[in-house]
Amino acid sequence: MNRIYMYAHGGSGNHGCEAIVRSTLKILENLDAEKELFSTRPEEDKKYGIHNLCTVIAEKESYSKKSLAFAKAYMSLKLKNDYMPMDKLDYRKAISKVQKGNIALSIGGDNYCYADNKRYTMLQDLFLERGAKTVLWGCSVEPDLVRKPEIANDLKRYSLITARETISYNALKCVNPNTILVSDPAFMLDRKEVILPKELENKEFVGINLSPMIVENESNNGITVKNYEKLIEYILEHTNLSIMLVPHVIWEFNDDRIPLKKLYERYKESKRIVLLEDMSCERIKGYIAKCRFFIGARTHSTIAAYSSCVPTLVVGYSVKAIGIARDLFGTEENYVIPVQNLQGEEEVLNHFKWLCDKEKEIRENLRKTMENYKMRALRAYDAVKGL
Numbered sequence: 420m421n422r423i424y425m426y427a428h429g430g431s432g433n434h435g436c437e438a439i440v441r442s443t444l445k446i447l448e449n450l451d452a453e454k455e456l457f458s459t460r461p462e463e464d465k466k467y468g469i470h471n472l473c474t475v476i477a478e479k480e481s482y483s484k485k486s487l488a489f490a491k492a493y494m495s496l497k498l499k500n501d502y503m504p505m506d507k508l509d510y511r512k513a514i515s516k517v518q519k520g521n522i523a524l525s526i527g528g529d530n531y532c533y534a535d536n537k538r539y540t541m542l543q544d545l546f547l548e549r550g551a552k553t554v555l556w557g558c559s560v561e562p563d564l565v566r567k568p569e570i571a572n573d574l575k576r577y578s579l580i581t582a583r584e585t586i587s588y589n590a591l592k593c594v595n596p597n598t599i600l601v602s603d604p605a606f607m608l609d610r611k612e613v614i615l616p617k618e619l620e621n622k623e624f625v626g627i628n629l630s631p632m633i634v635e636n637e638s639n640n641g642i643t644v645k646n647y648e649k650l651i652e653y654i655l656e657h658t659n660l661s662i663m664l665v666p667h668v669i670w671e672f673n674d675d676r677i678p679l680k681k682l683y684e685r686y687k688e689s690k691r692i693v694l695l696e697d698m699s700c701e702r703i704k705g706y707i708a709k710c711r712f713f714i715g716a717r718t719h720s721t722i723a724a725y726s727s728c729v730p731t732l733v734v735g736y737s738v739k740a741i742g743i744a745r746d747l748f749g750t751e752e753n754y755v756i757p758v759q760n761l762q763g764e765e766e767v768l769n770h771f772k773w774l775c776d777k778e779k780e781i782r783e784n785l786r787k788t789m790e791n792y793k794m795r796a797l798r799a800y801d802a803v804k805g806l
Contacts, residue, residue: 430460
């Protein structure tokens with residue numbers, strides 16, 4: 420084995436991606452192999468300290484436009500409208516260091532939740548060409564996508580698939596028998612102790628995460644933000660709880676701070692709402708763990724809450740949210756609201772009220788089951804060791 424490469428990592432400005440890297444390294448810590456990370460944005464990984472845990476490599480490197488490979492790729496683009504050979508050139512030099520018998524973990528998690536997965540097929544091509552064994556790591560997939568022959572054929576090539584919830588596991592097991600059921604690696608994420616802002620000292624509060632992505636997936640224009648507004652207004656007017664707004668992704672093109680800042684500006688005069696600054700995923704988890712309730716859109720913000728035994732409502736858009744909730748509670752009903760189904764302005768509020776009514780029961784259930792559920796993530800260690 421001697422080296423394990425992690426790839427399909429967009430950068431730690433998505434703190435869910437950061438959480439997966441940190442937790443994967445924790446799970447595989449005792450494997451006698453060097454761990455390296457191919458990253459789209461290595462500068463982000465350095466900012467949040469990932470370079471202190473493993474070697475971080477830029478996944479793309481420049482190439483010569485005078486080479487035969489470029490000429491062939493250019494002809495494919497112009498004559499066949501096939502851009503994949505050109506894309507391969509970006510990655511080929513970095514991946515050329517991979518040796519036969521190395522292991523390559525595709526750690527994107529939900530890359531197969533989306534229709535555009537040709538990039539991941541191309542990346543697997545490059546690793547297989549080098550003789551590596553590929554692993555689809557801690558993943559979710561939309562079952563309908565798995566039924567597509569080209570995707571099924573790609574999935575069959577992985578030496579191992581670790582599925583993070585049962586819906587995806589059942590779909591993947593049908594096309595690749597080397598599939599095991601785990602929990603998302605980020606359930607194993609450590610948390611840092613944090614000091615609360617003065618506005619939240621000695622107070623109970625609700626953590627709220629909102630992302631541009633769920634707004635983009637709504638079927639009723641403006642309904643998501645309107646639901647969040649109704650929720651916040653109810654909390655401020657009818658409870659003694661304060662509110663902590665939690666950004667979890669800060670990419671320029673997909674920045675949680677943009678919608679959260681608007682909510683903060685709207686309600687800041689209440690003196691009961693704060694907007695967290697950007698920080699590492701371990702510190703974010705430290706804050707989330709102090710919440711009485713959590714309402715989140717980003718999967719790994721809700722995993723931080725679940726794993727801290729905080730009663731949680733997920734405003735989701737894909738199979739991963741439903742699958743994780745179903746595995747934890749036996750049902751996704753009341754625990755997950757698919758954003759595509761939002762019609763009324765108080766649906767999130769009504770689910771929050773249910774969460775409040777069931778608070779003790781939910782918290783006790785999480786405390787009883789969480790340690791065993793987390794341990795599912797460690798099944799992946801033995802599976803990788805056996806490759």
